[in-house]
Amino acid sequence: MRYFVSRVMFFVLTLWAAVTLNFIIPRLQPGDPAQTMVQRLAGQSEAIDPAAIRAVQIMLGLPTGSIFEQYVDYLQAVVRGDFGISYTYFPYTVTHMIAEALPWTIVLVGVTHVLGFVIGTLLGAAAAWKRNGKFDTVVSLGSTFIGTLPFFWIALILIYVLAFTLRWFPEAGGYSGEIDPAWSWAFFGDAIYHGILPALSLLITAPIGWIMGMRNNMVHTLGEDYTRLALAKGLRQRRVALTYSARVAILPNVTGFALGLGTILGGTVMVEMIFGYPGMGKLMFDAISNRDYPLMQTIFLFTTIGVLLANLCADILYGVLDPRVRREAQT
Amino acid sequence: MKIVKEVPVQADDPLKSPWRRRTVALASLLVLATGAAACQSGSPTEEGNKGTPKAQGMVSQLNMGDFGGGNAPQRNFNPFSPTRLVTDFTFEPLFVVNAYDCTVTPWLGTSYTWENPAKLVVKTRSGVTWSDGKPFSAKDVAFTYNLLKTAPALDTNGLWSKLTSVTAEGADQVTFAFKEASVPTFTQVSDVRMVPEHIWSAVTDVAKFTNNEAVGTGPYTVKSQNTQQLVLERNPKYWQADKIKVQRMMFKKATGGAEVDKLRLSRGEYDWNAMFVPDIEKTYVAKDPEHNHYWFPPGASISLFMNLTKAPFNDVEFRRAMTFAIDRDEIKNKAQFGYVETASQTGLVMPGQKAWLAPGIANDGKVPYDAAQAKKVLADAGYKTGPDGKLLGKDGKPLPDFSYKVPNGWVDWIQAAQVIQKNLADLGITVDVQTPSAEVHDKDRGIGNFDMFFGVHGGGCNIYQAFQHPLGSSQTAPIGKVAPTNFIRWKDAKTDALLEELAKAPDEAAQKTVVHQLEQIMVDQVPVVPLWYGAQWFEYRSEKAIGWPNAKDPYAGPGNQLIIMTKLRPNPDYRGK
Numbered sequence: 001m002r003y004f005v006s007r008v009m010f011f012v013l014t015l016w017a018a019v020t021l022n023f024i025i026p027r028l029q030p031g032d033p034a035q036t037m038v039q040r041l042a043g044q045s046e047a048i049d050p051a052a053i054r055a056v057q058i059m060l061g062l063p064t065g066s067i068f069e070q071y072v073d074y075l076q077a078v079v080r081g082d083f084g085i086s087y088t089y090f091p092y093t094v095t096h097m098i099a100e101a102l103p104w105t106i107v108l109v110g111v112t113h114v115l116g117f118v119i120g121t122l123l124g125a126a127a128a129w130k131r132n133g134k135f136d137t138v139v140s141l142g143s144t145f146i147g148t149l150p151f152f153w154i155a156l157i158l159i160y161v162l163a164f165t166l167r168w169f170p171e172a173g174g175y176s177g178e179i180d181p182a183w184s185w186a187f188f189g190d191a192i193y194h195g196i197l198p199a200l201s202l203l204i205t206a207p208i209g210w211i212m213g214m215r216n217n218m219v220h221t222l223g224e225d226y227t228r229l230a231l232a233k234g235l236r237q238r239r240v241a242l243t244y245s246a247r248v249a250i251l252p253n254v255t256g257f258a259l260g261l262g263t264i265l266g267g268t269v270m271v272e273m274i275f276g277y278p279g280m281g282k283l284m285f286d287a288i289s290n291r292d293y294p295l296m297q298t299i300f301l302f303t304t305i306g307v308l309l310a311n312l313c314a315d316i317l318y319g320v321l322d323p324r325v326r327r328e329a330q331t
Numbered sequence: 332m333k334i335v336k337e338v339p340v341q342a343d344d345p346l347k348s349p350w351r352r353r354t355v356a357l358a359s360l361l362v363l364a365t366g367a368a369a370c371q372s373g374s375p376t377e378e379g380n381k382g383t384p385k386a387q388g389m390v391s392q393l394n395m396g397d398f399g400g401g402n403a404p405q406r407n408f409n410p411f412s413p414t415r416l417v418t419d420f421t422f423e424p425l426f427v428v429n430a431y432d433c434t435v436t437p438w439l440g441t442s443y444t445w446e447n448p449a450k451l452v453v454k455t456r457s458g459v460t461w462s463d464g465k466p467f468s469a470k471d472v473a474f475t476y477n478l479l480k481t482a483p484a485l486d487t488n489g490l491w492s493k494l495t496s497v498t499a500e501g502a503d504q505v506t507f508a509f510k511e512a513s514v515p516t517f518t519q520v521s522d523v524r525m526v527p528e529h530i531w532s533a534v535t536d537v538a539k540f541t542n543n544e545a546v547g548t549g550p551y552t553v554k555s556q557n558t559q560q561l562v563l564e565r566n567p568k569y570w571q572a573d574k575i576k577v578q579r580m581m582f583k584k585a586t587g588g589a590e591v592d593k594l595r596l597s598r599g600e601y602d603w604n605a606m607f608v609p610d611i612e613k614t615y616v617a618k619d620p621e622h623n624h625y626w627f628p629p630g631a632s633i634s635l636f637m638n639l640t641k642a643p644f645n646d647v648e649f650r651r652a653m654t655f656a657i658d659r660d661e662i663k664n665k666a667q668f669g670y671v672e673t674a675s676q677t678g679l680v681m682p683g684q685k686a687w688l689a690p691g692i693a694n695d696g697k698v699p700y701d702a703a704q705a706k707k708v709l710a711d712a713g714y715k716t717g718p719d720g721k722l723l724g725k726d727g728k729p730l731p732d733f734s735y736k737v738p739n740g741w742v743d744w745i746q747a748a749q750v751i752q753k754n755l756a757d758l759g760i761t762v763d764v765q766t767p768s769a770e771v772h773d774k775d776r777g778i779g780n781f782d783m784f785f786g787v788h789g790g791g792c793n794i795y796q797a798f799q800h801p802l803g804s805s806q807t808a809p810i811g812k813v814a815p816t817n818f819i820r821w822k823d824a825k826t827d828a829l830l831e832e833l834a835k836a837p838d839e840a841a842q843k844t845v846v847h848q849l850e851q852i853m854v855d856q857v858p859v860v861p862l863w864y865g866a867q868w869f870e871y872r873s874e875k876a877i878g879w880p881n882a883k884d885p886y887a888g889p890g891n892q893l894i895i896m897t898k899l900r901p902n903p904d905y906r907g908k
Contacts, residue, residue: 031770045865
């Protein structure tokens with residue numbers, strides 16, 4: 001029990017630290033968001049009228065009160081779930097913008113994360129079981145090779161070959177625009193069609209970590225006494241591989257998987273930028289490049305909470321799965 | 332499909348995507364029978380579209396570039412909001428000021444007179460209707476300006492720092508009363524887009540109003556919008572509808588970023604765009620030399636700004652040497668792809684503003700690169716060169732290294748600064764090019780913490796502002812305090828007196844005599860050294876539509892969308908749809 005309590009305490013403390021950092025960091029940034037916005041809209045080679053900057057300052061509304069009052073207001077707003085109005089997408093709220101981007105990311109990154117985990121773990125297990133065979137060589141060497149390639153390079157090659165040259169898939173975007181987003185099969189079909197290339201590029205690289213992790217763990221567990229005993233007892237190969245060896249070897253991967261789930265909220269900036277995918281990663285990039293502090297703060301907050309929650313879950317799960325961890329905490 | 336293709340300049344075909352082709356074929360047959368109007372609504376039998384003109388002599392669709400609103404554009408057709416989507420085709424001003432040659436075209440206003448330098452009377456057009464059918468009148472005009480008073484967040488031109496009242500007299504006259512002589516404010520007054528009182532008067536917080544219905548007087552109304560595209564449809568009730576020959580405009584978001592967008596441009600997927608493309612002759616024009624064109628007319632002056640509170644920048648002879656010392660052509664060709672024009676020392680945008688050039692100024696006021704002359708000017712002024720080749724100050728001590736600040740990541744400007752660094756090294760002056768973040772750069776610029784940087788000024792048709800912003804003493808502040816626009820800290824009684832005179836000059840002839848003297852100050856006193864004009868990006872295809880403005884026929888700037896739309900007409904040679 002003490003183990004779980006200490007984990008939850010740790011979670012609350014880190015959450016508070018994250019929320020506070022979120023408050024402080026934008027306030028340490030140099031520059032005026034209004035000026036940045038006017039300059040960005042006008043372009044680099046345009047003379048700026050100070051009247052335009054003043055108008056935008058009024059529009060965005062400057063924070064009032066002492067820094068402590070601002071902090072209290074901010075904490076209350078966070079608790080209420082009121083994250084303010086986005087600068088870039090004024091007058092739309094941060095919540096509105098995130099609600100629009102989140103489903104795209106959850107579907108794309110969520111699906112590829114799960115698929116990548118399943119494929120990677122199975123391949124890794126298979127490679128370990130038939131270790132030093134032909135299959136193992138192909139999988140291990142292949143994934144090591146692909147793992148050395150930069151992700152954006154793979155994505156750009158996919159776009160160039162499959163979208164520009166063969167024109168099988170659209171080169172960018174989440175949907176084609178001719179169909180308005182709606183709960184219709186036509187729109188879903190279109191969205192899935194647009195999602196194939198980004199998903200493919202993620203799926204090429206996503207399983208690599210799982211393959212390597214699973215293979216190495218399982219090679220280790222295969223050498224353990226209990227596996228040898230199972231083999232000596234004459235159990236079926238399949239049963240030994242899955243129930244004796246893989247089941248134990250998968251433990252670290254499960255933790256990794258849970259931790260990975262937390263990062264989904266933040267999106268995958270790289271893939272969303274390359275494919276112009278309207279998810280959280282792209283929104284975060286927008287927020288940062290436009291000095292959109294309310295939006296930036298909230299996305300960071302979401303990401304942090306996601307990672308912390310996943311961490312907590314992983315810790316608790318680990319405690320449940322592995323009795324040794326619980327016992328260590330008690331001593 | 333065939334049937335349609337054999338008929339030249341056929342009715343518009345709104346359904347472009349391949350997976351809808353079959354529907355198109357069917358619809359096209361119906362179009363032949365019922366006329367183009369029916370097809371727009373997607374329902375060929377629908378009533379109420381009978382007033383729409385036939386597609387004969389009409390460009391069915393222009394493919395446009397970006398429509399604003401960032402990467403995830405949200406519906407916002409508030410024409411005063413900085414985060415709006417494209418509203419330039421839907422809302423109209425009283426007068427359109429031609430951005431290229433600064434001539435004024437009457438639009439929703441038919442004429443204007445300055446009764447005195449603080450009182451402007453505008454006659455408004457009659458017979459104009461809003462796109463919802465209600466009549467437009469001078470009352471809407473007065474309402475619009477007063478709206479900006481109640482919502483200072485939308486008054487991006489700072490009009491109400493100068494206005495005292497705007498009132499409508501009858502249905503076709505509006506009077507603007509100013510606090511003081513404000514003749515140059517005309518360009519800012521005419522920059523405001525009119526909105527209907529019968530809709531906006533019910534809005535409580537106009538700064539946050541997204542104006543989803545977008546009811547305006549302009550040639551186009553909003554047909555549909557999502558985060559990927561915006562479709563504008565020709566407004567059949569438009570007051571000069573006979574001049575509008577483009578049925579639909581389809582704006583596409585550049586979702587894949589700049590690289591994907593450049594590829595689309597080179598494929599001819601945009602009929603009209605405004606984007607930076609490197610090596611445009613090869614990457615764009617060469618792909619279809621007959622139809623792919625571009626015109627990058629000059630905009631604001633980008634100049635060498637020096638800290639005039641420091642030696643040697645406070646010495647006019649040193650600054651004069653700078654006008655000869657910098658190889659503007661090398662900046663133009665090396666840092667700017669040859670897309671820009673070198674700038675005139677007068678502060679005017681040449682050749683568009685040629686009518687404003689003082690008669691005695693040769694070569695449009697452009698100073699040629701002449702390093703020998705620069706050395707001579709410096710030597711004559713008493714600057715000697717030390718034994719190590721470094722230039723000495725007037726006091727005989729070596730000049731310190733000067734910082735040249737350029738915002739981080741502004742690659743072309745950094746390259747330009749490196750050209751200047753090289754040029755000045757030839758004179759024995761050491762320049763240290765620094766690239767702080769844009770925020771730090773702007774802050775240092777404001778408080779006067781710099782030696783040299785690139786300043787941007789002018790470019791628009793408000794010639795008063797073009798001089799007053801960089802040179803007016805009201806726009807400056809002591810070192811350490813933030814100066815609004817006069818960063819160089821130029822303080823000159825004559826300049827201020829001329830600016831005051833210009834604000835009062837009621838007609839163009841009087842304004843010109845004052846501007847000529849301001850140009851002379853620029854040439855003689857060299858407060859800043861203009862180097863090149865920022866280019867305005869403009870690519871267009873003449874495949875479907877002709878009549879675009881270009882270097883040979885610069886009837887409007889690329890940003891004068893309303894004028895351009897009244898000039899575009901179908902290309903008679905086009906055989907597509």
